[in-house]
Amino acid sequence: MVRIGGFLAGLAFVSALLVAFLMPRDAAVVTAAHEFHREPKEISYSFDNPVWGKYDRQQLQRGFQVYKEVCSACHSMKLVAFRDLEEIGFTKPEVKAIAKQWSTEVPTINDKTGEPTTRKALPSDYFPSPFANETAARAGNNNALPPDLSTIAKSREGGAHYIHSLVTGYADQAGYKNEEGEELLKKFPDAKTPPGLHFNPYFANLNIAMPPPLAAEGQVTYADGTKATIDQMGTDVAAFLMWAAEPKLENRHRTGIAVFLFLLIATMLAYGSYQTIWRDKKH
Incomplete structure (x- = not known):
């Protein structure tokens, strides 16, 4: 009896998996995302080199401005x-002025009344969140939760290249084609971007809740006079987010070079010692 029950339970489980696998709508969506998703663009960053890579401070300041x-x-x-x-x-x-002029104040407690209040940011404060809590964040973004960007460049495959591609890669879904020249909506009519979402071939499922953040050239006015094209702004902000996620990258590279040189010298000394000690012992 137990065997029969186990067999029926297993049969039901396998049947459920088979039905889920054969569902045409889900299969079409997955295939559309697989076929029309694009890999991050390859662009040159000063920090890409695993040995000599370093940050461009001017670029990081522009990225912070974006x-x-x-x-x-x-x-x-x-x-x-x-x-x-x-x-x-x-x-x-400059840091003190940036903190003081930040658009969002820092939550604190009034010393006299004990009531929650806010104050201007100080250099020792962390960047304050634009929303009081997750509920407020979702309410202001069509129920989507904007991710914290502190480590986004390290938590997404492709790092700065992915971020640059994402923020500059929004496209018109109508007429969008893959590398073989096939149109997305002609091949997969059910893959049309739902209302409230935006088509972006660099996003995993092609549809993202965030509207294009870099909508036009000159959206910011760079302090150093650099022309603020969409590609330039995307490149700069991606570099800044890479620094935020890995601020000690240059120190790590310097340490790696020092360790390599130390090991090289130690190896040469060890080999020289070996030759000296065993020179008269060889037969």
Whole structure:
């Protein structure tokens, strides 16, 4: 009896898997995402070299400006403090001014009344979230939760290249083709982007809740006079987010070079010692 029950339970489980596998709508969506998804664009960054790579401070400052003026309205960076900006070339007075002028104030407690309140940010504060909590964040973004960007460049395959491709890669779904020239909506009519979402071939399932963040050239005015094209802004903000996710990259590279040189010298000394000690022992 137990064997029969086990057999029937197994049969039901296998049948459920088979039905789920053969569902045409789900299969079409997965296939569309697989066939029309694009890999990140290959662009050149100064920090890409695994040995000599280093950050371009001017680029990082431009990227911070893009984050501040475009991204910070929705995305937090709760692991980055204002004083960390000194590492990318800002002076202490500049950091103090940036913190004081930040659009979102820091939540705190009133010493006199004990009631929750807010205050201007200090260099020691971390970048404040633009929303009070997750509920408020979802309410302001069509129920989508904007991810924290502190480590986004390390938590997404492709890193800075993926971020650059994503923020600059929005496209018109109508007439969009794959490398073979096939049109997405002609091959997969059910794959049309739902209302409230936006088509982006660099996103995993092709449809993303975030509207195009870089909508037009000149969206920011760079302090160093660099022309703010969409590609330039995407390149710069991706570099800044890479620094935020791995601020010690240059130190790691320097340490690696020092260790390599130490091991090389130690190997040469060890070989020289071996030759000296065993020179008269060989037969």
